[in-house]
Ligand SMILES: CC(C)[C@H](C(=O)O)[C@@H](O)C(=O)O
């Protein structure tokens with residue numbers, strides 16, 4: 001197979017981790033046809049807009065998109081892409097990898113974040129004395145994301161799905177979400193369910209993270225909890241994400257463009273490489289996904305040719321080179 | 331001085347930790363005149379409503395209120411009290427105490443949460459396909475809470491205030507909050523300032539918690555982050571909170587009514603005792619606040635007469651008795 005992939009390196013370290021990841025993918029057994037596009041701060045400086053319609057269309061016409069990072073304009077780029085392509089799932093694994101600064105050994109759960117509505121609906125207004133934002137929770141979007149979470153649990157042999165909400169305060173909106181969750185759950189009676197308040201979840205992530213397997217939640221809670229999850233396993237350098245819709249997938253590290261370290265070869269390419277792993281899974285190339293993940297795991301485990309944040313002295317590309325040679329040896 | 335204090339034990343372990351705390355306070359050098367009131371699930375079962383107007387008025391007429399915990403009706407009780415009494419500040423210290431299961435030694439920062447608006451405004455509607463909630467952010471409330479945060483930093487000799495928001499996505503509402511923060515900051519030029527995204531903050535709480543001193547944020551972010559903060563220092567059993575307005579203060583543990591352990595004498599009274607410490611500070615009884623805190627610290631540090639969650643075998647009242655005898659010896 002030859003997959004059509006849109007590649008948007010974006011700003012700052014986005015470019016570096018993308019270059020590194022594409023270098024590794026050259027030794028993959030799967031073939032990709034890349035189309036490159038620009039988006040983000042630099043692109044906006046040149047053209048006045050951070051994301052063009054052509055780029056949106058390019059991504060639409062590709063089977064998947066690899067996205068690096070955008071700077072100040074991140075919201076305008078990534079939130080718009082999610083919406084335009086109806087990438088309603090944001091999947092974020094929380095996994096402790098060997099050789100990294102995780103807080104707990106053996107953590108392995110997944111956050112399934114609704115990616116199109118909630119407080120990301122773009123409905124804000126200035127008022128006389130401030131501003132208001134409208135949080136939109138629909139049954140359709142809630143059921144769709146919960147269905148994905150249960151199906152994902154099934155597919156990956158996970159045994160429990162936890163809905164996270166704040167239905168004690170947001171009785172109507174989060175009530176809709178919670179009800180949708182339990183309605184969908186009826187079709188998956190072999191999977192254990194429970195639900196938790198978002199504040200309590202933020203605590204339990206630290207005090208009892210082992211209780212989580214698949215976590216499904218609304219947009220902003222998912223945004224906050226997945227960064228907390230990143231903290232649990234050693235920071236954003238390790239966390240990939242998949243934005244998935246009915247017809248496309250977009251894969252990006254959870255980290256941003258990191259202007260403070262950009263251009264210095266310091267960036268840890270792991271989150272971007274793991275985003276490519278998620279892309280391979282999305283393309284049903286499971287064997288290749290495991291190979292790539294294992295190649296990275298070996299490099300992390302050995303801890304020799306790794307970037308500064310992982311305790312090493314290697315550059316982004318040196319680490320990528322090492323992952324590539326492990327991949328070739330597998 | 332004789333302070334008029336409203337006491338609302340509420341449900342579940344609320345009753346137990348309140349009894350324990352009042353027992354300790356009997357050995358305080360400060361005198362209190364208590365008025366007791368009921369609120370919460372049990373009260374609602376008897377009367378049909380979780381919180382009566384008389385109780386609201388009782389709290390209004392008191393200088394401060396000690397509140398235990400409410401069960402399922404917590405939102406209706408505590409959110410209503412905050413609003414009716416305009417308790418616009420929710421102050422939550424994150425402090426690692428000796429003998430407790432904190433993640434990091436020496437943590438000591440404070441979360442100042444706006445307590446009256448945001449997503450707690452109660453503006454929710456069902457729509458044809460789901461529901462909407464309106465997030466309200468006003469300049470007045472934002473400036474008021476930021477002013478409190480800076481004044482609190484001054485008073486407690488803290489050197490930095492960090493505003494937490496999500497102004498990249500919620501450009502208008504969180505834009506108002508962020509702008510208000512920097513406007514207020516102009517009057518406190520000797521205090522260091524910065525601002526962070528709420529998702530990044532959730533990560534930094536784990537990876538670099540030492541960067542925080544005073545954190546000021548909107549209502550729901552503060553709700554989530556303060557539970558995460560509780561996780562950092564060993565869970566909800568240790569975290570007190572102060573709800574403060576222009577004319578009243580209400581002091582409550584961050585934990586809930588914990589029906590699973592209620593009635594068994596298992597509850598850790600520390601969060602409620604520390605809530606009394608915050609009350610003493612609010613009443614400008616600083617010496618007495620330090621005495622009470624030190625008495626508890628001694629008991630935690632010795633780790634002998636403490637509850638199960640702290641690794642001991644003592645009951646709620648036994649631990650309270652121990653704190654009281656330390657207090658008497660100070
Ligand atoms: C950059 C920002 C708009 C984005 C979000 O809030 O979703 C990011 O934090 C993320 O989690 O992907």
Ligand SMILES: CC(C)[C@H](C(=O)O)[C@@H](O)C(=O)O
Nearest residue numbers: 168169199404405408409553
């Ligand atoms: C019980 C609930 C309504 C409350 C809140 O959301 O504020 C609680 O979580 C808290 O933090 O005090």
